[in-house]
Amino acid sequence: MDSSLTQYRNLFPSLQTHTMLANCSQSALAAPVSKAITEYQESLLQKGGNWDEAIERTEKARNEFARLIGAEPEEIAVLPSVTDAAVSVASALSNCKKKQAVYTDLDFPAIAHVWKAQADVTLSVIPSDEGMIPLERYETFITDQTLVTCVPHVAYTNGFVQNVKQIAAIAAKKGSLLFVDAYQSAGHVPIDVKEWGVDMLAAGARKYMLGIPGTAFLYVRKELAEQLKPKASGWFGQQKDTAFDLTRFSYADGAKRFETGTPAFISVYAANAALSLLNGIGTARIHKEVKELSAFAYGYASEKGLNLAGPPSCEDRPGMISIYDERASETAALLKRQNIICSPRHHVIRLAPHFYNTKDELAYAIDQLAFAHRRI
Numbered sequence: 001m002d003s004s005l006t007q008y009r010n011l012f013p014s015l016q017t018h019t020m021l022a023n024c025s026q027s028a029l030a031a032p033v034s035k036a037i038t039e040y041q042e043s044l045l046q047k048g049g050n051w052d053e054a055i056e057r058t059e060k061a062r063n064e065f066a067r068l069i070g071a072e073p074e075e076i077a078v079l080p081s082v083t084d085a086a087v088s089v090a091s092a093l094s095n096c097k098k099k100q101a102v103y104t105d106l107d108f109p110a111i112a113h114v115w116k117a118q119a120d121v122t123l124s125v126i127p128s129d130e131g132m133i134p135l136e137r138y139e140t141f142i143t144d145q146t147l148v149t150c151v152p153h154v155a156y157t158n159g160f161v162q163n164v165k166q167i168a169a170i171a172a173k174k175g176s177l178l179f180v181d182a183y184q185s186a187g188h189v190p191i192d193v194k195e196w197g198v199d200m201l202a203a204g205a206r207k208y209m210l211g212i213p214g215t216a217f218l219y220v221r222k223e224l225a226e227q228l229k230p231k232a233s234g235w236f237g238q239q240k241d242t243a244f245d246l247t248r249f250s251y252a253d254g255a256k257r258f259e260t261g262t263p264a265f266i267s268v269y270a271a272n273a274a275l276s277l278l279n280g281i282g283t284a285r286i287h288k289e290v291k292e293l294s295a296f297a298y299g300y301a302s303e304k305g306l307n308l309a310g311p312p313s314c315e316d317r318p319g320m321i322s323i324y325d326e327r328a329s330e331t332a333a334l335l336k337r338q339n340i341i342c343s344p345r346h347h348v349i350r351l352a353p354h355f356y357n358t359k360d361e362l363a364y365a366i367d368q369l370a371f372a373h374r375r376i
């Protein structure tokens with residue numbers, strides 16, 4: 001472990017008793033995040049609530065997420081989940097003339113569900129090869145009829161990372177909008193929405209962003225946001241002066257118009273503390289550490305004879321290793337009894353380290369996994 005990062009391990013109490021390797025699902029809880037959750041609870045217990053403070057924390061969280069992805073705060077909406085972000089985007093694009101949405105078979109199912117629910121939209125699904133998508137495939141599948149192209153930055157099943165900047169260039173050339181699902185990358189892979197030319201991007205708090213369920217963020221490029229009129233809207237998406245006036249309807253400026261009702265404040269407090277911790281450390285440092293850990297895990301798991309899924313190169317797989325396992329849920333339950341927390345999906349076990357993990361922890365989890373495979 002990078003010695004300058006060692007100090008942060010102490011911030012995660014569960015690391016003393018558990019091997020926490022499910023950051024692709026839920027990260028370990030950091031002490032400052034836990035403290036922020038308590039602060040919200042205390043505001044209810046001791047002060048009978050504090051709306052203004054909760055709104056202030058929401059604005060801080062918005063600012064921190066904007067900083068994480070290189071955006072302006074007014075380009076960020078605070079929403080309950082990534083699925084809600086995709087629903088809002090679909091609702092905003094429903095008035096467009098073009099009616100084709102493209103997504104990939106590596107997307108999280110929610111993306112498909114949202115688009116399948118849009119009755120008048122035709123769908124085109126980009127297939128992957130062995131868990132990866134060659135860039136040329138975007139040239140073929142995105143056409144001048146495509147309204148929006150949805151891509152995962154990092155695939156949830158195998159950690160495959162895509163070159164969003166190049167995909168954005170193809171989408172722009174064909175006249176398609178680009179929606180990036182960054183839930184598996186935000187918090188450990190550096191993101192620069194401006195440099196990459198991304199139109200829209202969503203990520204939630206509870207995975208590599210060190211938060212808890214209930215908060216997600218949607219980035220919408222300012223000029224684009226101002227042109228869109230989401231049908232999924234509500235009083236938080238209105239200009240402030242119309243918030244309590246049911247006779248008026250006036251979208252808020254920028255991405256805020258994608259917001260609907262009261263945020264899950266307890267989760268927003270957590271997200272703010274978590275993002276402030278991440279931004280304080282810096283994604284570049286975190287990325288370097290996580291990549292090294294996942295490269296080590298890949299090598300060690302191969303040595304142990306485990307059958308690995310997805311990209312063989314560390315460059316294409318910065319934060320996760322994925323191991324074939326026909327009885328993945330059963331194996332994960334077995335490991336959990338030994339306080340090893342990993343994440344099963346379909347027929348794979350995902351080991352997803354964060355900057356606070358060590359090679360020893362990964363080696364221990366992989367040894368136990370290899371042992372479980374021999375037993376089950």
Ligand SMILES: Cc1ncc(COP(=O)(O)O)c(C=O)c1O
Pocket residue numbers: 025080081082083084108110152155156181182183184204216
């Ligand atoms: C890549 C990705 N996108 C979207 C989701 C769904 O997120 P939410 O439950 O916030 O809608 C997940 C959840 O695991 C995910 O891994």
